[in-house]
Amino acid sequence: MPKNSKAVKRELDDDVTESVRDLLSNEDACDDSFKKSSLIVDSPEGEGKECDVEEGGSDGEEEERPAWNSKLQYILAQVGFSVGLGNVWRFPYLCQKNGGGAYLVPYLILLILIGIPLFFLELAVGQRIRRGSIGVWNYVYPQLGGIGVSSLMVCGFVGLYYNVIIGWSIFYFFQSFQYPLPWAECPIKRNGSQAIVEPECEKSSATTYFWYRETLNITSTIDDTGGLNWKMTLSLLVAWILVCLAVIKGIQSSGKVMYFSSLFPYVVLFCFLVRGLLLKGAVDGIAHMFTPKLEKMLEPQVWREAATQVFFALGLGFGGVIAFSSYNKRDNNCHFDAALVSIINFVTSILATLVVFAVLGFKANVMNEKCVVENAEKILGYLNSGVLSRELIPPHINFSHLSAQDYSEMYGVIKTVKEDNFAQLGLDPCVLEDELNKAVQGTGLAFIAFTEAMTHFPASPFWSVMFFFMLINLGLGSMIGTMTGITTPILDAFKVRKEILCVVCCVIAFLLGLLFVQRSGNYFVTMFDDYSAGLPLTVVVILENISVAWIYGTKRFMQDLEDMLGFRPYAFYFYMWKYVSPAILVVLITATVIEMAISPAGYNAWEEAEGSERFHSYPPWALAMAYALIVVAMLPLPIIFIVRHFNLISDGSNKLSVSYRKGMMKDISNLEEQDEQRFILNKNTSEAPSPMPPHRAYLGPGGTQEMTNTNYGTSTKTGYQNIGSPESEL
16 A cells, blocks of 8 residues: 555545444443433443443433533532531531630631642542542542442431431421510410419520420430420421422432522521621620630640531532532533632631621620529519618619629629628629520520520511521532432432432431431430541541542542643642641541540430430440441441452443543544544554543652552452543543
């Protein structure tokens, strides 16, 4: 054949290109059309090739994996998932407990060192591989494929009790449409011709009584289940119906819901902030909040709690971040997304803290004034009965207009003069600072302290409706992300209709959630909150970090990011992923284990006779259940490692995904416009150009040697070893 014969060469090129196209088409013989691409995970060898694709439209057009309608929709979804109830009732409590404004310093440092880098890592792997949590970690390192399964199980545990909290909010939401609010005053009991205040309410408070008796109808111990609470059962059913409707169509339905559920809480928070700042005592609460106690920064406990809050605030390890990111285009700037969502999350926490302490400052002033009035009446009684001499009362004090400062002065004089028998008088100091120091978090903040403050608002039902509607939307945004973290890996691995999968998941979850709507259900919520997520998720995230930074390789990952984003991420991330973040996570795991070992395992039980809470230790069966939650959540990690290490099951990593095969076919069909001769006539197939965009080898920070492939010593044939496979390079 004459070397200068372009016509003959072109004909040969066409034949070879057509042959390659036919070969790839035969490999994907399951369907002629694609609706979406999906990774085949853990399919046994010899089963034949299987494609997890769905039929497209009637015209047979190929469709890609479902994608977000807009960048705004995606950002709102990530914000809705990361910004949840913890921002409203956990972050303000930690600020108050750990030094006020001083707590923000360790929080910001740890947000930069572990929060943003690990959030960026999860966004990047999800976007690059375009799979849920199970598919992603099967691709990165199949022997650690249990990471995705553990993540999915933790999502299930958390979703079970998290939706119960949404159910509580729904109950309070509907109870708010009446005036006065049902928790504004203690109920009156009729005893013959006498009307007396309910003793349990009188010993506690109206809001506390409504929460424990009217809402939960709680038992005194976890051993006494008490049967189902029908009001909470109906509320939980409504909560699961809302979640199911939001996720039933995947991101097509949940994305639209996020426009409202992510933005509405900010409207409510700003309304509460403006209203709160106009209340008497709001400035006292905010000043108390942000007055820094710098000595607290030296306590290790403060740093541990800051790291834990950063960790859970961004939703790391749940799989929801990866699932949402997997529906992005591969060239999306996920670095910008990571920084933006992290900053929004932090600002939201600050905003919620301002609102909470403005309202709690108002409540503290109301309670302090009430304390002054009650104790002034006691003093007047002692004066009239001759127990106290009127000479003890400063002449300028007027009992009809007694200020907190006047009472404090009078209290000090009486305490000094009547030092010997002062305790018998039963007078309280009524110090505003003491009221502000009463730390509350979680349900105690939302359903007791905040509701009590709102009873003193003008138009209190309106503000109550707004507040609990905000809690419903905050919870719904997080639940959508949690459910997506469950359904996306399953949809990627199995050919099932997402509508059927969502309905089945919600029905099963509702039935399992009946555990939490018994009269003793609140104790199980506390157990799951303490044990089901904390340690397992920390282990999941450190294994994610290690699998990318040390097994897959930080340099390779940085190069993949450069190919994907079009620019090289800062060297800062290289060092964070490889050294700093793993070290901090190891310290966090160690501190968590030590905390669990030295802290007594138990719960705060409601004592009806005393009208207060009392700490109870878990009985043996409950303690076994608590530790079983940790074991079950982490069990997939060693099991999958062992079965894949000894080749007991196939990892499926040698199969190309539909999207990759389609992409390769498109690239080959365009070879005429590129350098066909180099691709076709090259005898060494390993030197053929990759269908992925060409890239420079990442040299690492200050590196001089080009990175080469490394054999990691595994006996399993895995995709991460085949550098020629673009998808195995993330």
